Amino acid sequence: MRDLAALDLLIRLRKDIEKMNAIDIRNKFLNYFKSKGHTIIPSAPLIPENDPSVLFTTAGMHPLVPYLLGEKHPAGTRLADYQKCLRTVDIDEVGDNRHLTFFEMLGNWSLGDYFKEQSINYSIEFLTKELNIPMEKLSVTCFAGDNDAPRDEETASIWQSVGMPKERIYYFGKDDNWWIAGDEGPCGPDTEIFYDTGKEPCGPHCDPSCGCGKYVEIWNNVFMEYYKSKDGTYTKLKQQNVDTGLGLERINMLLQGKETPFDTEIFKPMMDKLKELSKNDNLQSRRIVAEHLRSSMMIIADGGKPSNIDRGYILRRLIRRMIRHLNKLEIDLNYLQDLIELNFQILGEMYPELIQNKENIINTIIEEKNKFVKTLENGQRELQKELNKLRENNIDTLSAETAFKLYETYGFPPEVTNEIAKESNFKVDLDGFDKLFKEHQEKSRLGSEQKFKGGLADQTEETIAYHTATHLLHKALQIVLGEHATQKGSNITQERLRFDFAHPQKVTKEELDEVERIVNEQIKRDLKVTCEEMSYDEAVKSGAMGLFTNKYGDRVKVYTIGDFSKEICGGPHVEHTGVLGTFKIKKEEASSAGVRRIKAVLIK
Secondary structure, three states, X not given: OHHHHHHHHHHHHHHHHHHOOHHHHHHHHHHHHHHOOOEEOOOOOOOOOOOOOOOOOOOOOHHHHHHHOOOOOOOOOEEEEEEEEEOOOOHHHOOOOOOOXXXXXXXXXXXXXXXXXXXXXXXXXXXXXXXOOOHHHEEEEEEOOOOOOOOOHHHHHHHHHOOOOHHHEEEEOHHHHEEEOOOOEEEEEEEEEEEEOOOOOOOOXXXXXXXXXXXXXXXXXXXXXXXXXXXXXXXXXXEEEEEEEEEHHHHHXXXXXXXXXXXXXXXXXHHHHHHHHOOOOOHHHHHHHHXXXXXXXXXXXXXXXXXXXXXXXXXXXXXXXXXXXXXHOOOOHHHHHHHHHHHHHHHOOOOHHHHHOHHHHHHHHHHHHHHHHHHHHHHHHHHHHHHHHHHHOOOOEEOHHHHHHHHHHHOOOHHHHHHHXXXXXXXXXXXXXXXXXXXXXXXXXXXXXXXXXXXXXOOOHHHHHHHHHHHHHHHHHHHHHOOXXXXXEEEEOOOOEEEEEEOOOOOOHHHHHHHHHHHHHHHHOOOEEEEEEEEHHHHHHOOOEOOOOOOOOOEEEEEEEOOOEEEEOOOOOOOEHXXXXXXXXXXXXXXXXXXXXXXXXXXX
C-alpha cells in the first residue's frame, strides 16, 4: 500500500510539473527567494546602460559587476531577479535543437552575505520542493582543484549533507567548474547542477562532462572567493559573493518533458504557424525564424536600431538571417507583420515592454525587411555578373572568396549562391567558403570575448575617471545645447570615453569648444563627488537626472558632483574631480538618426 501511495504521489507531482509554464517557473523562483529575504530587482535592459563592457547584457551578473567588486547595492546584500540576456557568439548555431541568442536567466546573489552552504540549500530546496524535481534526477559537479586553488571538498560535503549521493558528485577542472569575468578580477569555483533526461548512457564513463544529452546543466552556483591579478596570481577576496544562474527556457523545456525549447509554449505557436504558411518546410529554418524574430523584437523594445556597426549590426544580421529563411521556407514576406503580431500574443504577458513598443517594433522590422529585399535583388545581379565573367573565361567554379563576399555584402547564403550557380551549370567552392566562414566566426567570437573582457572586471582608476567624466560631459552638453541633449549610450575603455546623446544636428566647433571649456572648468574646481542612497521618487524630486529608471529597483544611488551635476548611477566614481586631468574632445559624429556621438580623452 505504501508503494502504491508513493507511486500515486509521484504521478500527481508529474502532472503538476507538466501544467507549469515559463511564467509559473519565473514567479515561483522570485517568490521563493523573496521569502528568503532577497530583494527582487527588475531586469536590466538588453542594451546596457552607461556600461563599457559589452554590446548586450550577456548574463544575469552583468549589471551587478560593480557590486560584486565591492560597491554597495541600494537594495541590500541579498538580491534576486530574472534577467533578459542576449549572446551573439553562436548566432550561426541557431537552428539546432538547443542554441538561442535571446534567453532569460533567473538568478540570486549574495553580496558578502551567505556563502556555499546556504546557496546550495536554497538551490536544492527550490528544485525539489518548489519544482518537485525528484533528487534522483539530479547530479552535481565541483571544482577538482589545481595549483591555484584546492579541490572543493567543502562544496561536495555540503551536497552530501543535503542528500546527494557521493556517486552523483563529480569533480572537473577550471574549464568546467571555475568562473571569471575576463582575464582578471573576482572569480572562484562553481558547482553546476545537472538534470538527468532519462536517456540511455552513451557508454560506461557517461557523466555530466559528455555531450550525449543524458545530462543537461540547469543551474550554476558561483562562489567568488578569489581575485585573479594581471600577473596570474590568485588571492582571497575580503568579500565572498554568490552568483547563480538558472536558465528559464531550459528548465521549462525539461519540466515539460520536451526535447527542445522550440516545443514549449514560448515557441510552439510560432513554429506551428510557420509550418502552416511554408511551401517548403524545413525544421531548421523554422527554428531560425522563430528564434531570430523573438530576439529582434526584444532588442528593439529595449531601444535597439539596425545599423552597420556594433549592436545595430547584430540586430540587422538577426533580421536579415530571419528573412533569408522565410524565403527558404517560401513564405510570402507579406505575412511578416502577422508573425510579429503573433509574437505579441505569445510573449506580451512575459514581456510587457513588447506591447508598450509595438508600433516601433513593427515599423523597424518591416522597414529593415524592405531594405533587405532590395539588397537581395542587388546581390542576385552581382552574382550574375560574376557568373558571366566565369563564362567568358571558361571557368566552371565560383571562387570561395566571391561566394563569401556575396554572403557578407549582400546577405546571400551559400546555398542560394550554389543553387543559382548550378542552374547556370557552374559549381561553387563550398569547402573554401566553409573555411572562410569559420575564420570569420572565430574573429567574431574573439571580438565578442574582447568586448566582454573590456569592462566587467576592469574597474581601474582610468575607467572610473572616464565614468566620472561622462557625468561632467553630459551636464555640459545640456548647458550648451539644451536639456534635450540627454544620454543615449556610453562606452568606456582605459584609453577614452565614447558618449552618445540626443541632438538633431552636427555640433559646431564653437559649441564643442564651449563644452570642453565647461568640463575642464569643473575639473579645475576640484569638486567633491558624493553618493547618497534614496528611493527613485526622492532622487527625481532632488533634481537628479533619472534616465535609467528600471535598473536598480526601488532604491537608487545618486552621485552629486559639487554644485554642477546630479545623476542616478551605479558608480563607481572618483572622490573629487581634480584627479581627472585635462578633458579633450577628439571627435564628434553622427551615431544614428537624432543621436550624435562624442569621443574624448583625459590627459594626465
